Amino acid sequence: MTGPVWIPSQAVADASNVERYRHWLSTHRGLDLTDYAALHAWSVAEPAQFWGSLWEYFDILGSPYEQVLASAAMPGARWFTGARLNYVDQVFRHVRDGVAIIDEPEPGQPGRQITWAELRRQVASVANTLRELGVAEGDRVVGYLPNIAEAVVAFLATASLGAIWSSCGQDYSAPAAVARLGQLAPKVLFTADGYRYNGREQDRREAISLLRREIPSLEATIAVSRLGLELDGVTPWSADGDFPLEPAAVPFDHPLWVLFSSGTTGKPKGIVHGHGGVVIEHVKALSLHLDLGPSDTFFWYTSPSWMMWNYQVAGLLVGATIVCHDGNPGYPTPGALWELAARLDVTVLGTSPAYLQASEKAGVHPSLPKLRTLGATGSVVPPAAYRWVATELGSHVALASTSGGTDVVTAFAGAVPTVPIWTGEMSAPCLGVALAAWDAHGRALVDEVGELVVTQPMPSMPLSFWDDPDGHRYHDAYFAVYPGVWRHGDWITMTSHGTVVVHGRSDSTLNRNGVRMGSADIYAVVEKLPEIVESLVIGAEQDDGGYWMPLFVVLADGVELTDDLKTRIAAAIRQDASPRHVPDEIIAVPGVPHTRTGKKLEVPVKRLLQGAATADVVDPQSVDDAGLLDVFADLSSRRSRRRP
Template sequence: MGHTKSRDPPLWENQHPTRSSLWQFLQIINKKYGKDLNSYQGLYDWSIDSFPEFWEEVWAFTGVRAVPLASKEDVKLQNGQASEKKPFRHVVARDAPMFPRPKFFDGCTLNFADNLLYPRDAPDADSPALISVTESTKKTISWKALRDKVLQLVLAMKAHGVKPCDRVAGFLGNHADTVVAMLATTYLGAIWTAVSPDTGVAAVLDRLVQIEPVMLFADNGVEYNGKIHPSTAKTREIVEALKELKAVVIFQTVPGEIDTTGFKVARGQAWTHEGFLQSTPPYSDSPDLQGSLRTMFLPEHPVYILYSSGTTGKPKCIVHSAAGTLIQHKKEHVLQCDIRPGDRLLYYTTTSWMMWHWLVSGLASGATIVLYDGSPFKPHGDLTMPKLIEELKITQFGTSAKYLSILEQNQAQPLKAGIDLSSLRAIYSTGSPLAPSTFRYVYDAFPKTINLGSITGGTDIISLFGAPSPISPVYEGEIQVKGLGMAICAFDPSGSKVQDGEPGDLVCLKPFPSQPVGFWPQKSIALPPVSGADSSILKLPQYDAAKYESSYFETFPGVWHHGDFVRFDPVTGGMVMLGRSDGILKPAGVRFGSAEIYNVLLKHFATDVEDSLCIGQRRESDTDERVVLFLKMLEGKQCTPDLKARISSAIRSDLSARHVPAIIDECPEIPITTNGKKVEVAVKQILCGMNVKTSASVANSECLDWYRAWAQKHEPVSLS
């Protein structure tokens, strides 16, 4: 079913690959197109060579629900069902360039939220759609109850003037009310955006001021690490800076009275959630009302705004389309992850992270999604998440590489603790590269039958380039496969493809549906020339093409440059993440990634070093770059000369003499983004003598002063 790697046997192989949805899909392709594909690599190659046909087959196999673009009367669905029709889409031109972004699925209309609320393979209406969990509570919502809650909120939002392409924001945690608010927003054709309530006010406003939301949903507080943290004061500050708000709606997420006084809402007022719903006509779950509220939109209609990290400036407001987001997530869930109706998907994430959107799309495949809001170490320490997997019978569990490395450092052993993890079929890890030692740890501490999917993609594509596969083996330190339909490879700095086994910049050569449609703010709202259609549902924002091109196609013209430094294994076909491209280390001209150094530290020094930051420093007066390794020590541990010597020796042994840092020094803190990612670029700029104005997106930006002081202390010696 996959490659054979004689020198290192795989950590996992599926004993029943032919039972997977991916294998069923492969058989359909063989029969329909006269192929004889019998491996993931064969299917991948076909998906690239015949990418219009591939996306057409994914659309049909995963059950995307849409109707032909026609008159207003023809684009309404009745009771969540579309009539059977012949294919009505033009998927994409075979010779379409990546820029300007081509249209996908032209000739149809769809409703994003409707696909999540009424999936083709929906379980029974009384079965659970959402399970919302905090450190102290659990709440289950059925499919019927979810639909009713969403449509009730749709009615209220519409009565308060929310229209297609309006922006609606959430300052919210990961709970059921957030999902309801998002679904109601996108059901109306408005654009959803969210920022986690643990984010500072300045960082929130860096994002929301740019998009001018007309409505804001917010929590009255959050529960984290055993404590209640009120957030209403922060919300008041945020509201005062947003000049287009028509309403603020406060959810009672934690116990306590909600005080809606003192909110300076520019064009309306603040409401409690219950008060907001009661301010409009009563909701009825009659099919006639549902039909009157449901509207269909073009495939490229905007559904989400996500944000770049913005560590050295204002975050970019990345706009994603309804059809592109939907079909990518359904492809990844159904084919790459083998998620089936009734499965239970838990991804530990915040609402700011791309993976929240990926999690919620699990509804479109008929899965029950589990929303966890709180510390992953409360109330049972390292065993909190494993116990939740046992209790709720989770089938797919996703998290960050950092979380798994903490379990590894703490030597957590859920199986030896007697926790039943027999329901678990997969663990997914992203956010940063997963160290080889952590692969081994997971297969020691968790069932050996799970598919450990280290995955990679990003905010810019709201999906994956490197993906799991239920019919491919797992090798230590490697992402299993290239995602189907994603024509990725590695380039050298000249723009030439490197051979497998050599490091390079991750690029994509052919269009894919989840390319963002643009950056907000838009240039204008324009009506495309479509005859016989209702103009009220077809107005699309027009974006700044120059900014789009410079963001993704400036480094390699016509080719998507993703910003990751990678290597593809010539034997297994797996993908190794080496770090961010802008953090590439090049001492003496040798290019390597910071992740290679981090892996050595985690493998050999996890009981001494809590975290680290590996930076390349080259100032104007330097003839070459030197590598600087900063260590944040575990409590009670010291960065001694002996430790530094042992680290240098381990790096020389595991990698090479050229990888050994020129300087190893202790630091008090590692700067991270609000999403928990290391901030390498800002520190690199500081060390290289650049004047960096760091944005509020750095969660602990005050620690950068230490790096500025360090850089001044280590100024180059003048030879004059």
């Protein structure tokens, strides 16, 4: 175990939002919480007191509530009963002189700045358009958009009406977007003719036409012109005019948005989150953990397909300026993202571990004098990245490695401005998160690897899954292994010095460059090819911090895995799923092992490829052809011998 790689100065700790909150608790609640560890322990021991204190401390705009926590059962916890509020009210309480959104495309294209007053005017205008289209409380509005300011405006306009938002980035293929957004039977689609990425125009008109054909519930399509291309039968984007903004006061648990799971085991699951749960969780996370406030510029490199887009938009909830960017972080130079952040005086920047590693390999030397916090999530941050950040960015920048999920649209563990950062570790569980590592028998582990569990409810846990009326899919996803306790699907270690180490997924979710993806999207493409009988894709975290994503294919009789066939498989995946879904390698195997009920053994094969013994990962008696496990065990052994 190495020592801390970053230690907050006394001045940084004293000036932090979390310290202000701790002192407020002392003054207003009479609580003697001496440090962050004591504060966290209280937050999970007394959840009603903790979350109730946040409502008062942040002065959440809403009608009075009856009880903070009327039921603590999981699933089914009931928070802030009787309260009515709207996410949008919490945003526009911060209206003032200054910039709310900076919209920056790739170099060579003009950027834009939208003031707080202009943002409010645009949101009111688009909300009026939606109202005229018949959108009402509970209706669904979806976006197939790049990460641009209009996506934020469309979301806020939707939320202000009490309608439900959902979105996909335009890097998703049309079939993948339909598989998600089409489930919601939306009334209105917001989209764009395309975007620019890596110096090239990406025309999305054909994809938009497919969405409009395949989602019969659509009554209107509103299109932003990014490339100046003609689109027939759509309403051009307009945010002109002056209209009153009157956000609807909705119940605390009224649906705000639907985020989609990666689709690991089939059709992507729609995860429904509520206005109130998101508001109170996000003001907590962004203020107390990321230390954001009105003087900050917040930029997380993300896409509307990923929960971090929603997380970045939440910067508006605490009055920060947010940055929208839809380009390649490595264009036109490997350090383009760093250069953009420096030019915009970004104080809190978020990226992926993969980008940190790529920057180191490319010899990038970033200089960001205004940067205070560098966030990294989406996959495990390797120890080498901590050291690189400390060397290149200096002691004034904290590397805030965080781990959470689309499921709760926040972090379970991460950095705290008053707590040291240890190489390869997350500083602490987040406030209000009763985090633990459990063994198979539900026993808490310390300094040992176990399943990530959360033993107390959080307000941002899903209200439900979409189209799951009796809640059985929601229950089975998180609560089937440990009844009444949330099991997330990560391997973690809770250390004896209070930090958290995440080792990767304990399930089969793919996680390429910080974006979670589903194997089902790849199978749907590959297994349509006549040469392929079946396929299996695995994402395996490596000991050196790398990530290996091979695709195994079972070939039809007489077919060979030639370079030409590999090229065609990759091209099909790139076109019908996305470029991120293209595997690192394509390998022919004699067969794919299944459970006796026909489910592909993704998790056991992943663990075999990471070096585990067959007896430790699966009972051969439960496999339809146990001999196939040897194929993957042998492959793992050969790869291990080839490594230096």
